[in-house]
Amino acid sequence: MYTEKVMEHFTNPRNVGEIADADGMGEVGNMKCGDIMRIYIKVNEQDVIEDIKFRTFGCGAAIATSSVVTEMVKGKTLDEALEVTNKQVAAELGGLPENKLHCSNLAADALHKAIEDYRNKRVAEKSNLKETGK
Amino acid sequence: MYTEKVMEHFTNPRNVGEIADADGMGEVGNMKCGDIMRIYIKVNEQDVIEDIKFRTFGCGAAIATSSVVTEMVKGKTLDEALEVTNKQVAAELGGLPENKLHCSNLAADALHKAIEDYRNKRVAEKSNLKETGK
């Protein structure tokens, strides 16, 4: 069913956990479908993802895609990270069973949400700074 | 499927053949159903079946019932023979498969027809005699 790489990531997931002072956090999925993924990122001055962690409630595919996406984008710039798609995540794992392609393959979406969250916060901060500077 | 006794009669049928100068002949069945039985009888002065023969086109049950009925009534009076039913014939053979009970189990009917034929002829003969005697 699952490829070896899926099972390897399921067995030894990379970057599990939370980042207490994360710059951005993204969550996708819902309990109805049985998949919830949360991704935390720490971004440096050069817009590079310095640290990334995840927590996932879900099946083997959900855990493995979460794990592999953190590995794929750690050290990448945000713009590079935004180019990663769910499809690429599945391909990186050597493919996923057909019935897992839609519901459990949302890790890239969670990542994008985390980046969005980070950028929204930055915008808010900047406007705060501006206001303060005024 | 068939009892041993059926197979024994099928393998070694008694009284196969014709009686050239039969006193009575009865035929039942038709080619549509695939069963035709013909029974020939020779009757003595005491109304006893002295000789009996059959020819049958048909399945194992048809041949075995023909054979056994000839055995059952040889040496019996006509009245006794008329009491033999298809059911008794089947019982004598230790039973027949259910789907054979109706189409292939007609030997008693053929016998009764032969007796009827004999009696009709006797009536005809007698009236001939009467006419001649007149």
Added chain:
Amino acid sequence: MAKIYLDHGATTPLHPEVLEAMKPYLTDLFGNPSSLHSFGREVRKGLEEAREKAAAAIGAEEREIVFTSGGTESDNLAIRGVARAARQRGNHIITSAVEHHAVLDACLGLREEGFDVTVLPVDGYGMVRVSDVEAAITDQTILISIMLANNEVGTLQPVAEIGKIARGRGVVFHTDAVQAIGNLPVNVNDLHCDLLALSAHKHYGPKGVGVLYVRKGTRLKVFNFGGSQERKMRPGTENVPGIIGMGRAIELAVQELDKKADRIRKLRDKLIAGVLEIGDVRLNGHPTERLPGNVNVSVRYVEGESLILSLDLKGIAASSGSACTSGSLDPSHVLLAMGLDHQTAHGSLRLTLGAGNTEEEIDYVLSVMPEIVSRLRSMSPVYAGQRRD
């Protein structure tokens, strides 16, 4: 690595004596039972002996036994066969929300053909209330179908009582006994059922063969046409080795019932107690009115498939009612019908014990479970926030 099979609810291995019984029919005794010659007659004899065994096992007559290709076909033949035959008399069917899909979907599919289907709710243990059945019957009701033992949570249904009511109201009654046979006594007269479905591979027989018991006088309209096998109720050359295997398997299932069920029940109770000790684990299904081999629990904060995969990596075969394994997007309809929320349903784990399991195996399972659960919980976003120790 240890290989521990705890998925007897999904299927069981062949009993060695069942395989022995089948072997001649996989080699020399290959004739078609419909053939007149000796090759056919010998096989016909074996087939009819298997029918005798199946009949004897459930208190039926031989001619009331129809061999099918499995539980699914038996259920469909029963439900759709009765519905179509009784169409003139009424169009109402009663079933329950916790039936196997073979029953539930067969019933629901009939809605398209103008039937009115009542799907009865169950209580928190997954049990149908007899009073609900009674209240649902109308003068249009032609069929009631309620299973004997649930395949997911193991809950036993009050089938004998329901059967009595159905009989009293002149309604045909079908019961799916696929999971029950070999685990509890099954007698068609005690159950007052008109139809009863079995599947060999759930009781140490071969896959691809089942039985539909059809009480004499029960009218079915069949939907497969062809030869005159099984009194035309089930045309097609018979799965001879399968039927021979089914006959032997059901004979053994009944013979070994008491001995086996008691032993398995003890292991089950030990397993349940041990798993509950992990904490934040709830038992699904009835505490006592359940199959001797069934353990079904929900492990909070964790998803079922990931539990199964983790157990599999330790050599333990289990199943779950999570969406990921139910073949649909929703988790088990049985767990939802019992009132579980989605998270709890997704976190369900079914361990079903069978003849081959030992106490050592249970000990092993209990030794690895806590670690597996805590690893998965440590990854879970819902656990992190809501720990309740």
Added chain:
Amino acid sequence: MAKIYLDHGATTPLHPEVLEAMKPYLTDLFGNPSSLHSFGREVRKGLEEAREKAAAAIGAEEREIVFTSGGTESDNLAIRGVARAARQRGNHIITSAVEHHAVLDACLGLREEGFDVTVLPVDGYGMVRVSDVEAAITDQTILISIMLANNEVGTLQPVAEIGKIARGRGVVFHTDAVQAIGNLPVNVNDLHCDLLALSAHKHYGPKGVGVLYVRKGTRLKVFNFGGSQERKMRPGTENVPGIIGMGRAIELAVQELDKKADRIRKLRDKLIAGVLEIGDVRLNGHPTERLPGNVNVSVRYVEGESLILSLDLKGIAASSGSACTSGSLDPSHVLLAMGLDHQTAHGSLRLTLGAGNTEEEIDYVLSVMPEIVSRLRSMSPVYAGQRRD
């Protein structure tokens, strides 16, 4: 006593390599292929390999193969499945008078549901005329079902031509290839068929398993509900050992085709020639366009079942289209459709050769036949009067 099996048209023994392939799935590999754990995954792998083999054997794609419980189910699923799915487009079905009952009765049964069924006649050899098929098609025609090789008289039908016509007219085309596979090349693209039925036990595979080929894009409305096995076309736990056996059997059937068919054809021709020498015997079916192993003759003045019983007493297994063996009151519908009178039809004898038959066996059969025939003729009331030597 000699034991000579000449009823391969009824069923065949398992090829020893088929049994070898099945064995692991009767012991260790017992998991349910739907299960996620290793027990299930291993079995799933075997199942999908069997599917590849079946697909390769007939030039299909894997996802076009549906495993069923046999030829009867395949035929019913094809015919009734298409009819119901295409109901909106039309209500006309075309089949032939010499189809197996699984096809013929499935079609005729649809009349009850408002379908219009044309049953095409055949010529004296039992062959359908392509022009008849063409002429029968109307704008209401949704399905044509014509078999590839006849099970009783062995006549091969012009299926490739019929398929081309059906394709051209946009009509779904089903062919029953149950008797053909292993005896002649079967390729779904050369035949232009959308559906094709197979049954393992006719080609040295196990009883109780078959295939329905469903060309992608062909819509079927299934009538069994339950699990999601076989893409929901055929729910229920799979007959795993059966499917594994089917896969291996069809692979072997195709591999060994040329070698086997030529040898059997020679034996067949010898047997036909020898039986015709008895006198007042006629060959039924086409002299050349026939299955390599099929001998079907009518022995005048003699009834078929009594021939079979007599041969059986000599250790020879044969069959007949006489009423006594057809399961109905009439003799074979195939022989009657070919224009045989009742007597000739009742006197039919079918000897079907297979992989294991030898020339010595044929010699033996030919040595005992004359005596058997003359004994039965000597008992026959129709012979006595009409001898024509």
